[in-house]
Amino acid sequence: xxxxxxxxxxxxxxxxxxxxxxxxxxxxxxxxxxxxxxxxxxxxxxxxxxxxxxxxxxxxxxxxxxxxxxxxxxxxxxxxxxxxxxxxxxxxxxxxxxxxxxxxxxxxxxxxxxxxxxxxxxxxxxxxxxxxxxxxxxxxxxxxxxxxxxxxxxxxxxxxxxxxxxxxxxxxxxxxxxxxxxxxxxxxxxxxxxxxxxxxxxxxxxxxxxx
Amino acid sequence: xxxxxxxxxxxxxxxxxxxxxxxxxxxxxxxxxxxxxxxxxxxxxxxxxxxxxxxxxxxxxxxxxxxxxxxxxxxxxxxxxxxxxxxxxxxxxxxxxxxxxxxxxxxxxxxxxxxxxxxxxxxxxxxxxxxxxxxxxxxxxxxxxxxxxxxxxxxxxxxxxxxxxxxxxxxxxxxxxxxxxxxxxxxxxxxxxxxxxxxxxxxxxxxxxxx
Numbered sequence: 001x002x003x004x005x006x007x008x009x010x011x012x013x014x015x016x017x018x019x020x021x022x023x024x025x026x027x028x029x030x031x032x033x034x035x036x037x038x039x040x041x042x043x044x045x046x047x048x049x050x051x052x053x054x055x056x057x058x059x060x061x062x063x064x065x066x067x068x069x070x071x072x073x074x075x076x077x078x079x080x081x082x083x084x085x086x087x088x089x090x091x092x093x094x095x096x097x098x099x100x101x102x103x104x105x106x107x108x109x110x111x112x113x114x115x116x117x118x119x120x121x122x123x124x125x126x127x128x129x130x131x132x133x134x135x136x137x138x139x140x141x142x143x144x145x146x147x148x149x150x151x152x153x154x155x156x157x158x159x160x161x162x163x164x165x166x167x168x169x170x171x172x173x174x175x176x177x178x179x180x181x182x183x184x185x186x187x188x189x190x191x192x193x194x195x196x197x198x199x200x201x202x203x204x205x206x207x208x209x210x211x
Numbered sequence: 212x213x214x215x216x217x218x219x220x221x222x223x224x225x226x227x228x229x230x231x232x233x234x235x236x237x238x239x240x241x242x243x244x245x246x247x248x249x250x251x252x253x254x255x256x257x258x259x260x261x262x263x264x265x266x267x268x269x270x271x272x273x274x275x276x277x278x279x280x281x282x283x284x285x286x287x288x289x290x291x292x293x294x295x296x297x298x299x300x301x302x303x304x305x306x307x308x309x310x311x312x313x314x315x316x317x318x319x320x321x322x323x324x325x326x327x328x329x330x331x332x333x334x335x336x337x338x339x340x341x342x343x344x345x346x347x348x349x350x351x352x353x354x355x356x357x358x359x360x361x362x363x364x365x366x367x368x369x370x371x372x373x374x375x376x377x378x379x380x381x382x383x384x385x386x387x388x389x390x391x392x393x394x395x396x397x398x399x400x401x402x403x404x405x406x407x408x409x410x411x412x413x414x415x416x417x418x419x420x421x422x
Contacts, residue, residue, distance in 0.1 A: 114332060116386075116389060117328060117331065117332055118332065119389055120328065120385055120386050120387075120388060120389045121325060121328055121329065121332075123388055124386075124387075124388030124389040124392065125388070127388075127389050128388070128389065128392060128393060133393055134393070137390075137393040137394055140394075141394065141395075156410075157410070159394040159395055159396055160396070160406075160407070160410045162394060163382070163383060163390065163391060163394055163396065164379060164410075164411075164414060166382065166386075166390055167378040167379050167381070167382030167383070168375060168378050168379065170378070170382060171374070171377065171378030171381060171382055172374055172378070174331055175327075175331050175335075175377075176331075176335075177331060177334055177335030177336070177338075177339070178327060178330055178331045178335040178338050178339065179348075179374065179377055180374060181335065181339060182339060182344055182345070182348040183348055183351075183352060183370040183373060183374055184352075184370055185370055185371070185374065195371075196371070199367075199368070199371045199375075200375075202418070203375060203414075203415070203418035203419070204414070204418065206417055206418045206419075206420070207413070207414035207415065207417045207418035208414070208417075209417070
């Protein structure tokens, strides 16, 4: 190529890598996996034609890397919030912190929500096949089971409780323009995220408390 | 036309109408609103070419009728369950019955779930514009507020609680092949629906109970 772009190894590979992941997350979210090509991703990321393939091997590899990055960010956020909560308040505070950080994660990452919504409509096979998915579900289940075991909680299936938390945090973002707005709520409004957090934390803590 | 089909007015109009609505719900769910034509709907329904337009005027009118039929079925089911519960157990039993009947409705109607998921990805404008939507949201809010006002419940925003119930019932169906299966749950399994109902009812009742 004669456009002056050097081999990605010799430029800023971390920046190129992040730009490709950003572009891929956005295009997969807007057009779905089938409707997106490596070439378009490279163009949106502003890298030379061969760079996405050079970094990620294939479209499937890049899709897996998009999921892995999103899940890693989510797990970091939840783990950090939980660690801070452990010092102050024990299992109830940890559960509250995990819920709060998950709402923050989703509100900051609407492309991830859209990407997974598309995946669900497409049957979910590609999503489940991504290694990061199984690892994240396992980590989420282990965290939920651990909190449940240590708290003043009634016996609850950790998988059902994790599904509840996912549902309560995810649904208002995914259905912001359908059900949430239909109920007079505005998930893009300034106070929605904090109001929703407090509401979900209280519902779930009371819902699983012992006695 | 020479295919032996008479004017729909003189055949079985109710049956044709239902067949068109079934075909439309299924095609809108599979391909989205933009990807579906009145002609394809007519073909799938086995009616003559002009019949969908004759009954529903336009694709938009037919889309609204699909939503209206689904919402009416849902409201009927919830109202019936609630009426039976009123006799036996008061507000807590009514809330439990409403949740249970909503889970039954969604499990029996996966095309509706898929249709609304597509609509959410498309921005929701068409969904919100359907007259049946506003009426159903208003009826749902009034029911929720009424149950909350009469029960031994703490003060909770009815819109937030209705959003919770929608989320807890909807998410496992919409994300059966992504998150639910990733957590080792099988929403298509024989006992999932009853297990989920009991779990959600207990979580929500404890979550809103006073004290």
